[in-house]
Amino acid sequence: MDRRTFLHALSASLLAAPLVSQAQQVKRIGFLRVGSPPQQFTTGLRQGLREQGLTEGQNVVIEWGLAESEARLPDALAGLMRLNVDVLVASGTSSVLLTRDAARSIPVVFVAAVDPVAMGLVKSLARPGGTVTGITAVAEELNGKRLQLLQQLIPNFSTVAFLVRAGSPATREHTKQAERAAGALGVHLQVVAARDHSELEKAVSAARSAGALLVVDDSVFTTHRARIAELALKNRLPTMYGLREMAEAGGLITYGPDYGDLYRRAAEYVQKILHGGKPSDLPVEQPNKFELVINLKTAKALGLTIPQSILLRADEVIQ
Numbered sequence: 001m002d003r004r005t006f007l008h009a010l011s012a013s014l015l016a017a018p019l020v021s022q023a024q025q026v027k028r029i030g031f032l033r034v035g036s037p038p039q040q041f042t043t044g045l046r047q048g049l050r051e052q053g054l055t056e057g058q059n060v061v062i063e064w065g066l067a068e069s070e071a072r073l074p075d076a077l078a079g080l081m082r083l084n085v086d087v088l089v090a091s092g093t094s095s096v097l098l099t100r101d102a103a104r105s106i107p108v109v110f111v112a113a114v115d116p117v118a119m120g121l122v123k124s125l126a127r128p129g130g131t132v133t134g135i136t137a138v139a140e141e142l143n144g145k146r147l148q149l150l151q152q153l154i155p156n157f158s159t160v161a162f163l164v165r166a167g168s169p170a171t172r173e174h175t176k177q178a179e180r181a182a183g184a185l186g187v188h189l190q191v192v193a194a195r196d197h198s199e200l201e202k203a204v205s206a207a208r209s210a211g212a213l214l215v216v217d218d219s220v221f222t223t224h225r226a227r228i229a230e231l232a233l234k235n236r237l238p239t240m241y242g243l244r245e246m247a248e249a250g251g252l253i254t255y256g257p258d259y260g261d262l263y264r265r266a267a268e269y270v271q272k273i274l275h276g277g278k279p280s281d282l283p284v285e286q287p288n289k290f291e292l293v294i295n296l297k298t299a300k301a302l303g304l305t306i307p308q309s310i311l312l313r314a315d316e317v318i319q
Contacts, residue, residue, distance in 0.1 A: 028085040030080035030085035032065040034072075045089065047260075089109050090108050091110075092111075093113045093169060106131070134284060147214070163221070204237065213232055247295045256290065
């Protein structure tokens with residue numbers, strides 16, 4: 001090889017080197033969930049990734065594993081694993097339970113899983129001890145505050161129907177926490193269950209004699225939030241939820257974590273893991289931002305007057 005040919009080859013290799021390096025830096029983030037995630041989930045996650053220097057389409061790619069039903073979750077997870085994702089974001093308890101059992105080699109960041117210690121997801125909040133960590137919900141404390149709000153809204157409030165999803169691995173824990181919260185306030189809890197959207201009408205109708213309907217945070221219910229709001233109004237049931245989209249879809253009131261912020265914070269875990277951090281060493285965190293959303297149109301349809309004291313506390317009032 002003569003000198004000119006050698007220098008040309010060397011120059012070409014140097015020019016190509018940054019492209020290879022850049023390609024190697026692209027990481028794949030898998031997002032696992034039943035149903036389509038609300039916009040604030042995806043917006044929060046993308047915002048958080050940008051804040052951590054992770055730009056979608058440049059140095060990270062998000063692969064969406066969205067199952068049509070809980071029964072299809074294993075298929076969605078298998079698809080993500082075939083794509084060789086570097087980290088999984090598990091949205092909801094069902095998703096994270098599956099990833100814990102079926103994707104042991106992939107680090108997992110969960111968002112809003114109910115009591116991760118009781119569910120066997122982590123050994124402790126401070127030292128998760130496995131391949132799973134993330135941000136938990138504080139369901140019992142939140143349910144207590146939700147019930148207190150209902151007591152202020154509804155005259156002679158004494159019984160609340162609690163809509164849960166039959167067959168969900170989180171239902172037992174959700175029910176235990178709701179029972180404790182109701183018991184502390186002297187409120188009777190009537191549990192009504194629906195396995196999927198086809199059973200919602202029967203479940204909500206069974207709750208018609210209660211003073212209000214408290215709906216558990218569940219991806220299936222979130223997906224069919226407009227249907228639940230329609231059925232509750234038909235049965236003259238004031239509704240309480242934990243996710244702002246439920247009020248936007250016609251529910252009466254929501255009080256719960258700022259889910260956009262939770263997914264933004266989940267990106268911090270993703271960044272740490274992509275840079276060598278181990279889930280076992282990353283403490284589980286809890287929500288620190290909460291929001292109250294009230295739908296005045298629904299209140300008017302139910303004949304309810306929202307006290308000014310509650311309206312002044314609301315983060316958003318839907319007219």
